[in-house]
Amino acid sequence: MGYQRYDLAPLTHSIDLFLYNHLPATWAFIAEMTIIGVVFLIFYAVIGLYLVLAERKVCAFMQNRIGPNRVGWFGVIQTIADLFKLLMKELITIRKADKFLFNLAPFIVIIASFLGLAAIPFAMGLHAIDFNIGIFYIMAVSSVGVVGVLLAGWSSNNKYSLIGAMRSGAQIVSYELSVGLSLLVIAIYSGSLQLSTIVESQADAWWIIKGHIPAIIAFIVFITAGTAETNRGPFDLAEAESELTAGFHTEYSGIKFAFFFLAEYMNMFLIASVAATVFWGGWMPLHIPGCEGFNNAMDFIPPICWYFGKTAIVILIMMWFKWTFPRLRIDQLLTLEWKYLLPINLVNIIVVALIVLMGWYIK
Amino acid sequence: MSEEKKVIVELNENPEYIINMGPQHPSTHGVLRFEVSLQGEMVKHLIPHCGYVHRGIEKMCESLTYPQVIHLTDRLDYLSAHMNNEAVSLCVENALEIEVPERVKYIRSILSELNRIASHQLWWSAFGMDLGGLTCFFYGLRDREKILDIFEESFGSRLLHSFIVPGGLMHDIHPNFKKGITDFIKYFRKKLPEYNRFLTGNVIFQARTKGLGILSKEDAINYGITGPSGRASGFSCDIRKVEPYSAYPYVDFKEILYNEGDTFYRYVARMDEMVESMNILEQLIDKMPDGNEYTSKMKPVIKLPEGEYYQRVETARGELGVYIVSDGNKTPYRLKLRTPNFSNLFIMNKLASGYKIADLVAISGSLDLVIPDIDR
Amino acid sequence: MEQEQLKEKIIALLPEAEFNVNKQYLDINVPSDKMHAFVKLLKESDDLKLDYLFCLSGVDWKTHFTIVYHLTSTFFGHSLVLKVKTTGRENPEVASVADIYATAEFHEREVYDLMGIKFSDHPDLRRLFLDETFIEGFPLRKDYKDEINIIER
Numbered sequence: 096m097g098y099q100r101y102d103l104a105p106l107t108h109s110i111d112l113f114l115y116n117h118l119p120a121t122w123a124f125i126a127e128m129t130i131i132g133v134v135f136l137i138f139y140a141v142i143g144l145y146l147v148l149a150e151r152k153v154c155a156f157m158q159n160r161i162g163p164n165r166v167g168w169f170g171v172i173q174t175i176a177d178l179f180k181l182l183m184k185e186l187i188t189i190r191k192a193d194k195f196l197f198n199l200a201p202f203i204v205i206i207a208s209f210l211g212l213a214a215i216p217f218a219m220g221l222h223a224i225d226f227n228i229g230i231f232y233i234m235a236v237s238s239v240g241v242v243g244v245l246l247a248g249w250s251s252n253n254k255y256s257l258i259g260a261m262r263s264g265a266q267i268v269s270y271e272l273s274v275g276l277s278l279l280v281i282a283i284y285s286g287s288l289q290l291s292t293i294v295e296s297q298a299d300a301w302w303i304i305k306g307h308i309p310a311i312i313a314f315i316v317f318i319t320a321g322t323a324e325t326n327r328g329p330f331d332l333a334e335a336e337s338e339l340t341a342g343f344h345t346e347y348s349g350i351k352f353a354f355f356f357l358a359e360y361m362n363m364f365l366i367a368s369v370a371a372t373v374f375w376g377g378w379m380p381l382h383i384p385g386c387e388g389f390n391n392a393m394d395f396i397p398p399i400c401w402y403f404g405k406t407a408i409v410i411l412i413m414m415w416f417k418w419t420f421p422r423l424r425i426d427q428l429l430t431l432e433w434k435y436l437l438p439i440n441l442v443n444i445i446v447v448a449l450i451v452l453m454g455w456y457i458k
Numbered sequence: 459m460s461e462e463k464k465v466i467v468e469l470n471e472n473p474e475y476i477i478n479m480g481p482q483h484p485s486t487h488g489v490l491r492f493e494v495s496l497q498g499e500m501v502k503h504l505i506p507h508c509g510y511v512h513r514g515i516e517k518m519c520e521s522l523t524y525p526q527v528i529h530l531t532d533r534l535d536y537l538s539a540h541m542n543n544e545a546v547s548l549c550v551e552n553a554l555e556i557e558v559p560e561r562v563k564y565i566r567s568i569l570s571e572l573n574r575i576a577s578h579q580l581w582w583s584a585f586g587m588d589l590g591g592l593t594c595f596f597y598g599l600r601d602r603e604k605i606l607d608i609f610e611e612s613f614g615s616r617l618l619h620s621f622i623v624p625g626g627l628m629h630d631i632h633p634n635f636k637k638g639i640t641d642f643i644k645y646f647r648k649k650l651p652e653y654n655r656f657l658t659g660n661v662i663f664q665a666r667t668k669g670l671g672i673l674s675k676e677d678a679i680n681y682g683i684t685g686p687s688g689r690a691s692g693f694s695c696d697i698r699k700v701e702p703y704s705a706y707p708y709v710d711f712k713e714i715l716y717n718e719g720d721t722f723y724r725y726v727a728r729m730d731e732m733v734e735s736m737n738i739l740e741q742l743i744d745k746m747p748d749g750n751e752y753t754s755k756m757k758p759v760i761k762l763p764e765g766e767y768y769q770r771v772e773t774a775r776g777e778l779g780v781y782i783v784s785d786g787n788k789t790p791y792r793l794k795l796r797t798p799n800f801s802n803l804f805i806m807n808k809l810a811s812g813y814k815i816a817d818l819v820a821i822s823g824s825l826d827l828v829i830p831d832i833d834r
Numbered sequence: 835m836e837q838e839q840l841k842e843k844i845i846a847l848l849p850e851a852e853f854n855v856n857k858q859y860l861d862i863n864v865p866s867d868k869m870h871a872f873v874k875l876l877k878e879s880d881d882l883k884l885d886y887l888f889c890l891s892g893v894d895w896k897t898h899f900t901i902v903y904h905l906t907s908t909f910f911g912h913s914l915v916l917k918v919k920t921t922g923r924e925n926p927e928v929a930s931v932a933d934i935y936a937t938a939e940f941h942e943r944e945v946y947d948l949m950g951i952k953f954s955d956h957p958d959l960r961r962l963f964l965d966e967t968f969i970e971g972f973p974l975r976k977d978y979k980d981e982i983n984i985i986e987r
Contacts (some may be wrong), residue, residue: 422590509963
């Protein structure tokens with residue numbers, strides 16, 4: 096296939112080989128890990144900061160405003176300036192807070208959002224680890240974040256924070272189900288939990304096209320539940336600023352607050368990445384079965400562009416949600432999950448199982 | 459007993475979870491404090507605490523002359539400054555039995571209606587924000603700016619005008635005044651459907667507001683809930699109809715009345731009032747006499763004859779009453795302001811108990827409270 | 835209803851009512867001991883139905899206080915002003931109408947807060963605007979002195 100000309104696996108293998116040839120095995124391993132760690136940290140920071148900027152720009156566009164445009168060209172270094180501001184701010188410690196948990200919470204949240212990145216295939220042959228249970232891994236580590244949120248709410252010894260944390264707990268535990276079950280639809284289609292296999296299985300066409308109705312339903316459910324899981328948009332009850340001032344992070348300041356803030360955006364990126372990878376083919380170019388010329392032309396666009404383009408579109412949809420809808424109430428939120436999304440999902444899975452058995456999808 | 463243990467024992471004895479909403483809280487729109495007892499997310503009961511911006515305006519008025527009093531009334535309900543000015547001015551004029559020129563009456567009513575629209579726009583913005591739809595805020599303020607521009611052009615101020623004074627107006631209006639308003643009406647008639655698309659028709663918005671905090675007509679009358687909040691419960695309390703003043707007898711308009719009395723209909727009543735205000739404005743602009751008289755002859759020192767005078771005016775939030783007791787001096791002996799928000803606030807406990815904390819925010823938003831008006 | 839008719843009905847209900855000069859509303863003085871029963875009657879009688887208390891204010895007349903009730907009927911549209919005198923300035927007390935008009939509860943708290951008039955049988959008579967710890971008297975009284983904040987003219 097044409098897209099294989101952009102395969103990055105030879106490059107990563109050559110680096111791997113180079114390190115193992117010149118260093119003892121242990122040191123080569125450590126060096127490799129360090130390189131991956133540094134690359135991901137930089138990537139994390141850059142993506143996080145620019146997502147914040149993107150959100151501010153998108154939100155400004157939706158609200159008839161201009162948005163940040165003073166620091167740098169079109170405000171491109173605005174969020175970096177903000178980061179420095181947050182770094183220099185005082186870290187307020189609360190006398191009656193549980194200090195250890197209070198300080199631990201933002202790290203749990205940010206680590207949970209960081210871990211998920213490991214399994215994502217950014218381009219062909221460009222991923223940290225290619226788990227054979229990739230989807231399962233991402234779901235598992237990203238839901239650790241709720242522990243941090245609960246701890247933050249509990250340990251800051253603030254009544255608003257506690258309500259926010261409890262809301263968040265109820266919300267994430269519920270919506271985790273829908274996220275998992277909607278991903279299961281594609282897992283059934285592709286017969287694998289490994290993200291690279293899922294991407295490869297979409298070489299002829301993306302699952303959202305091949306899988307037709309069940310895949311579209313699963314995508315809508317996933318995007319809704321995913322938005323809820325990141326505590327964003329109409330589902331931002333955990334930090335509902337008009338009710339709970341700032342919810343679970345009311346008492347945090349400075350860089351600890353920035354951790355929560357950054358983690359929220361990275362969770363959004365993670366959800367968008369998974370949506371793009373599983374439903375929209377990840378780095379796989381747009382292929383239409385039968386149109387060889389068109390497919391070849393598409394193959395010339397590097398996979399990394401496809402990946403980021405699709406992710407950006409999903410992120411845009413999620414931002415669009417946030418700036419359009421009023422917030423739901425906690426009982427409505429849980430009603431939506433348990434009475435609508437979950438039954439729809441379960442029926443959907445049965446339908447998919449039937450479709451796969453009978454082979455009624457585009458092969 | 460250690461302090462922590464004491465807290466636990468207290469919690470066991472009294473399992474209410476009490477939180478203070480305010481004085482600094484985004485959804486109390488000012489320095490108001492609700493002491494809310496929660497059970498989980500449910501509001502058991504709440505106690506409003508006010509007085510954080512109590513400035514003693516009634517006491518101050520006792521040592522000020524009537525034209526000076528005008529400038530304090532602006533600071534009551536700062537979003538309906540013109541109506542507040544008008545209330546005191548009308549009261550003084552009635553006491554002196556002065557008839558103001560026809561043109562002044564029209565201008566006063568035009569200003570009141572413009573102010574009402576501006577106030578409802580800000581309320582719409584803030585209400586949307588209370589429910590979590592942040593974008594509303596910018597839509598509402600964008601359009602409110604047009605009205606403030608008209609105000610600024612004529613009076614130089616945007617919020618606190620002190621333009622309506624006993625006897626007439628402070629000075630004449632700007633020549634562009636009429637044109638500015640016709641342009642605004644044309645503009646806003648196009649923009650109002652946007653508001654409806656944004657909130658009124660939204661599924662989440664309707665789910666958040668319908669059937670919530672139902673206020674019966676009896677309670678509305680008993681608690682003195684006036685303005686759009688009262689009219690949404692079927693309490694016909696529009697002073698423009700009940701005791702018409704200024705140019706309202708000359709125009710034809712309908713009082714917005716609904717019988718449902720829930721949060722959604724309090725919202726709808728205000729939205730309809732904006733449309734109705736535009737109808738009134740169009741009629742007033744058409745009928746407004748030309749000329750340049752903006753005041754009637756007034757004595758340099760205004761002294762009210764001995765007696766008691768009461769004037770009711772419909773502000774954007776309800777009925778404003780001004781009760782002046784005069785002993786014949788140039789300052790009022792006693793000036794009582796019956797402000798709409800003062801009465802409207804105290805229904806909160808009745809409306810919000812039994813609902814969730816998010817509903818409390820929606821209900822208090824739908825009552826459209828302005829705190830300086832409560833505290834005075 | 836015309837003021838004359840209203841006047842006749844009031845006289846029938848309360849013969850000892852004194853009528854004050856007031857161009858705007860019918861204005862009567864009610865003895866403080868009969869006040870509560872009379873207001874109840876005004877609200878509940880079928881041909882008066884004064885069901886909306888739109889203003890409640892206190893006035894300091896240096897020798898005594900008056901509480902002024904502005905009542906109106908949402909059925910018939912007639913209005914009535916009631917005035918109740920307190921006896922003297924020391925420990926003034928009036929019956930509360932909070933059980934008849936719910937809105938009175940808070941208007942009375944305000945009057946108590948700023949003028950120091952006690953309302954007997956009030957469900958929750960506390961200061962409303964001022965702090966509970968404010969002990970320097972009642973600001974709306976004419977003899978209230980505050981040398982820092984009030985400039986005498």
